Amino acid sequence: MSLHISIIGGGYVGLVTGACFAQLGNKVTIIEIDQRKIDSINKGIPPIYEEGLEEILKKNSGTRLFATNSYASVAESDVSIICVGTPPNPDGSSNLEYIRSAATSIGEALKDNTRYHVITVKSTVPPGTTEKIVLPEVRRNSGRDSDTLGFCMNPEFLREGRAIEDFLHPDRIVIGSSDEQAEEVLKNLYSTLNAPIISTSLTAAEMIKYTANSFLATKISFSNEIGNICKKLGIDVYDVMKGAGLDHRIGSHFLNAGAGFGGSCFPKDVSALISLAESVGERPQLLHAVIEINEKQPHKMLELVRKRIGDLKGKRIAVLGLAFKDNTDDIRDSRSIPVIEELIKEGADVIAYDPMAMINMKRLFPSITYAKSIKDVLKDADGCLIMTEWPEFSHLSEEFSLMKQPPVILEGRRIIKRPEVEGICW
Ligand SMILES: NC(=O)C1=CN([C@@H]2O[C@H](COP(=O)(O)OP(=O)(O)OC[C@H]3O[C@@H](n4cnc5c(N)ncnc54)[C@H](O)[C@@H]3O)[C@@H](O)[C@H]2O)C=CC1
């Protein structure tokens, strides 16, 4: 059965969620406050780069998928899915201002209406947010009681760059709900996807998301710690993690050592969990270490380049890769940011290249040089730092002959297997 869904927030998650639900045959209204995003979505042009998204938008925009700044569609739809941002406050806790404002607007839109409606939170929120902020805010502003309103918390596990595939083929679907009727509506929404459904309380669903992201981030920091030890001992950490990861109790994913994790979620979500733990009197030692290791990794790139080149003042340093990972133009918390900051501070002549993220990085670092191609970025460079796991970097070989010789090539991701390339922790 197809449903009418209102998606609140047309950012990364909202757009992918809306596009996928439209593709599955539902009617979708994306409610967004940024007019630029609304116009772009309605033209079938995604405001972000995500593989496969443009094709789905072109197919569904104007027929099954619309974007607007009005909350009016909420009253006619079966489900509202809140996908607004939950950015970090300066102390690491989650800023829930957008969640509260979305809940207020949903409540106002549901006033004077009796149709059963389920309000679902998909944004990553601290346990208790759906029950203590969203539920009372919607009830108060709509003047409606629990008989005609249901509440769910349905965390999202997609990865940027592989978002459509992850959304349509998830490992599991977690549904936290206020009651069985609300849970049934969400189960129906996902009925065409082939994945186990985990039914929980609202708070457990919220906690599952923080646990999953923090565990994955812990695997990466653990691999980096082992990598840093391996580097001192002259051992290849990739051989080590392959050998360890094939034990099914460990698992071979997310064991790639290097410059550490970036992106809009791992750093933010681990910090939010730390803040939440401390607010209830629990000091999470392991999570603190996860962040500490992650903060140190990019600086190891600089230690290594100084060791090889010496004083960086006036040296031409090529930075390959600006996105926080491959297949995206997203630079949020990219590990290349602290590296570029430190290179600039030391007076290096920084030249950067990325297949997709240069426009975004230019806003942050307008004064460095951006190269048109890999050859341009490497030409006459004293050193080269590889910061993102773009597959196109893995084929580089001849291009390094354009650098000053012998070339100093340092990798923060293990993508080039050549003897002249040195890894930061292998
Ligand atoms: N980016 C990702 O890969 C993933 C993100 N998440 C979580 O999903 C949530 C959203 O993340 P992103 O999509 O990356 O954020 P985003 O910043 O790309 O998008 C949020 C959107 O909400 C809009 N918005 C803010 N307040 C609004 C309101 N009151 N009404 C309507 N629209 C409003 C903003 O204009 C923005 O376009 C966060 O909690 C994040 O932790 C979860 C899984 C994956």
Ligand SMILES: O=C(O)[C@H]1O[C@H](OP(=O)(O)OP(=O)(O)OC[C@H]2O[C@@H](n3ccc(=O)[nH]c3=O)[C@H](O)[C@@H]2O)[C@H](O)[C@@H](O)[C@@H]1O
């Ligand atoms: O909550 C979220 O936003 C999402 O966060 C991550 O997804 P994402 O940040 O898009 O990308 P990942 O592929 O997880 O990579 C994150 C960072 O870790 C780094 N990484 C990843 C894997 C690895 O082994 N080593 C490593 O350093 C990547 O280079 C990248 O900087 C999670 O993988 C998703 O499940 C989750 O939904």
